[in-house]
Amino acid sequence: MTDALRDGASAVEIAAAVRSGAVTAGLVVETTLARIAARNPAINAFTALAIDRARERAARIDMTRASGGTLGPLAGVPFGVKAMIDVAGITTTAGSKLLRDAPRATRDAAVVRKLEAAGAICVGALNMDEFGLGGTTENALYGPTRNPHDLVRTAGGSSGGCAAALAAGLVPLAIGGDALGSIRLPASLCGVYGLRPTRGTISRDGVIGGGGISTLGPMARTAGDLRACHDAMRDAPPGERPAGDAGTSGLRLGIGGGYFRERLDADAADAVDRAAQALSIARVVEFPYARLARAAAMLINTSETPVGKLDALRTRLDDFDPATRDRFLAHVLMPVQWYLHAQRFREWHIGEVRKMFETVDVLLLPATPCVAPPLGTPTIRIDGVDLPTGPTLGWFTQPLAGTDCPALTVPIARDGRLPIGVQLFAPPRREDWLFRVAMRLEAAGLAIARVAS
Amino acid sequence: MTPFDACTYMDAAAAALAVPIPPERRDAVAANLARLHALAQEVLAWQPPGDALHDPQDP
Numbered sequence: 054m055t056d057a058l059r060d061g062a063s064a065v066e067i068a069a070a071v072r073s074g075a076v077t078a079g080l081v082v083e084t085t086l087a088r089i090a091a092r093n094p095a096i097n098a099f100t101a102l103a104i105d106r107a108r109e110r111a112a113r114i115d116m117t118r119a120s121g122g123t124l125g126p127l128a129g130v131p132f133g134v135k136a137m138i139d140v141a142g143i144t145t146t147a148g149s150k151l152l153r154d155a156p157r158a159t160r161d162a163a164v165v166r167k168l169e170a171a172g173a174i175c176v177g178a179l180n181m182d183e184f185g186l187g188g189t190t191e192n193a194l195y196g197p198t199r200n201p202h203d204l205v206r207t208a209g210g211s212s213g214g215c216a217a218a219l220a221a222g223l224v225p226l227a228i229g230g231d232a233l234g235s236i237r238l239p240a241s242l243c244g245v246y247g248l249r250p251t252r253g254t255i256s257r258d259g260v261i262g263g264g265g266i267s268t269l270g271p272m273a274r275t276a277g278d279l280r281a282c283h284d285a286m287r288d289a290p291p292g293e294r295p296a297g298d299a300g301t302s303g304l305r306l307g308i309g310g311g312y313f314r315e316r317l318d319a320d321a322a323d324a325v326d327r328a329a330q331a332l333s334i335a336r337v338v339e340f341p342y343a344r345l346a347r348a349a350a351m352l353i354n355t356s357e358t359p360v361g362k363l364d365a366l367r368t369r370l371d372d373f374d375p376a377t378r379d380r381f382l383a384h385v386l387m388p389v390q391w392y393l394h395a396q397r398f399r400e401w402h403i404g405e406v407r408k409m410f411e412t413v414d415v416l417l418l419p420a421t422p423c424v425a426p427p428l429g430t431p432t433i434r435i436d437g438v439d440l441p442t443g444p445t446l447g448w449f450t451q452p453l454a455g456t457d458c459p460a461l462t463v464p465i466a467r468d469g470r471l472p473i474g475v476q477l478f479a480p481p482r483r484e485d486w487l488f489r490v491a492m493r494l495e496a497a498g499l500a501i502a503r504v505a506s
Numbered sequence: 507m508t509p510f511d512a513c514t515y516m517d518a519a520a521a522a523l524a525v526p527i528p529p530e531r532r533d534a535v536a537a538n539l540a541r542l543h544a545l546a547q548e549v550l551a552w553q554p555p556g557d558a559l560h561d562p563q564d565p
Contacts, residue, residue: 342552344548345548345549345552348545348546348548348549349549351545352542352545352546352549355542363523363525366525367524367525367526370526370528370531378531379531379534379535379537379538380538382525382527382531382535382538383516383535383536383538383539383542384538384542385523385525386515386516386519386520386523386525386535386539387539387542388519388546390550391542391546391549391550394546394549394550394552395546395549397554398549398552398554401554401555
C-alpha cells in the first residue's frame with residue numbers, strides 16, 4: 054500500500070502520490086469514504102456526504118492523468134467544509150432546522166470551486182453550532198460532535214466538525230469559518246492547525262451566516278498542508294511574493310503579556326511556555342486594550358449574527374436550536390448605539406494594533422484557556438474560579454477578532470495527554486510569517502497534530 | 507445613572523421590532539441582554555481620544 058493511503062497521510066503526500074501515479078484519486082476517495090463510514094458515527098463530524106460527486110471528480114482527475122494532462126497542487130486530496138458553505142447537491146443547513154428542508158445548493162461556494170480547481174475533492178459537509186453561534190458544536194439538529202481524543206469531550210466550535218474530522222483522520226483538509234474564534238478554538242481542543250486568514254482575503258460567495266468580522270479559513274494536520282490549502286483558496290493580490298520556508302531568521306517574535314497570561318490553566322500556560330522556549334522568545338509584548346477589544350468584537354458579532362433571521366424569529370422560533378434561540382432573540386433586540394460604538398472602538402483599535410506591530414512581527418499567545426471540557430459542561434474552572442464555558446473558551450481568540458489580522462492555531466505535542474494549541478498572530482497579509490513560525494515549531498518536534506487512535 | 511432594566515428594555519424593543527417573546531423565554535432573553543449590557547458598558551466607557559463630541563458627519 055502506498056504511504057498516501059495510510060492513516061494520517063498529509064494532503065501534500067496524497068497530491069504527490071496522485072500526480073506521480075503511485076495511487077489513483079479514485080482509490081484515495083474510496084479509502085476516505087471507508088474511513089468516514091467506520092469512524093464518523095462515533096464522532097459525528099460529517100453531516101452530509103457528496104459520494105457520487107466525489108467519485109465523479111476523482112474519475113475525472115484519473116482520466117486527466119491518464120491522458121497526460123496537468124494535475125493541480127492538491128490533486129486527489131479529499132476535504133470537507135463547514136455546513137455553512139455551499140456544495141452543489143447538498144442542502145446548506147448551517148446546522149439549523151430552519152434550513153433542513155431548503156433546496157439543495159445548485160452551485161459551489163467560491164472556496165469549493167477554488168480548491169477543486171487545484172485538484173482537491175469535496176467529500177461532504179461538517180457539523181457546526183447553529184449559524185456559527187457557539188463554541189462547542191452541540192447541535193440539536195445533528196447531535197453533538199465529539200472530540201476524537203476523548204469522546205465525552207467537546208470538539209470545540211463552531212467549526213467543531215472540521216477539527217474533529219481532521220483529528221479522527223477522516224480527511225487531511227477542512228474549510229471552517231471564524232468570527233470570534235470558530236476555527237482557532239476547535240483547532241486547539243482537537244489538536245490540529247487552524248488559520249483565521251486576513252479578513253477580506255477569502256471570498257464569502259456561497260456562504261450562509263457569519264457577520265462582518267468573520268472569515269473562512271483552512272484547517273489541517275500539518276503546517277505545509279495548511280499553507281497549501283490557504284494558497285489554493287485565497288484571493289491573492291497581483292504580484293504577491295510566494296511564501297517561503299525561510300525559518301524564523303529575521304522575524305521579531307514576542308509573547309503576549311497581561312491579559313494573555315490571565316485565565317489560562319497549567320496546560321495552556323505550559324503549551325505557551327514550551328513554544329516560547331523552542332522559539333527563544335524572551336520579549337513580552339502587550340496586546341493593546343485586549344479586554345475592550347474582546348467586548349467590542351463580541352458586540353459587533355452579536356449585532357450581525359441575527360441579520361436575515363428577523364422573520365424566522367417572529368414566525369418559526371421553535372425551529373431555532375435551543376442552544377441559540379434565546380441568544381438570537383437578545384441579539385436582535387440589541388441597541389444600535391452599542392454596535393456603533395463598538396465599531397468606532399474597533400476602527401481606532403486597528404491603528405493601535407498596527408503600532409504594536411511596528412516593534413514585533415509575530416506574537417505568541419494562548420489559543421484556549423484549557424483543554425476540551427466534557428460535553429454539556431455549563432462552566433469550566435480556571436484558577437479556582439467557575440466561568441461560563443462558551444465565552445471563556447474563546448477568551449484568547451475573541452480579542453483578535455476585530456483586528457483584520459491573521460491568526461493561526463498550532464497544536465502542541467502533549468505525550469498522550471489531551472491536545473491544546475497556541476496562537477500565532479501577525480499583521481494583515483503576513484500569513485507567510487505565521488507559516489514560517491509554525492513550520493519551525495513543527496520541525497522542532499513541538500507542533501504535532503496526532504490522529505486519534 | 508438609572509440601572510439597566512433588561513425586562514423593560516426587552517419588552518419595548520420587542521414591540522418595536524414586532525418580535526414576540528414567549529413567556530417561558532423572557533428570563534433567558536433578559537439574562538442575555540444583561541450580559542450584553544455589561545459588555546456594552548465596557549465599550550461605552552471608552553471615548554475616542556480627543557473626540558468626545560465627535561460629529562459622525564464631520565470628516
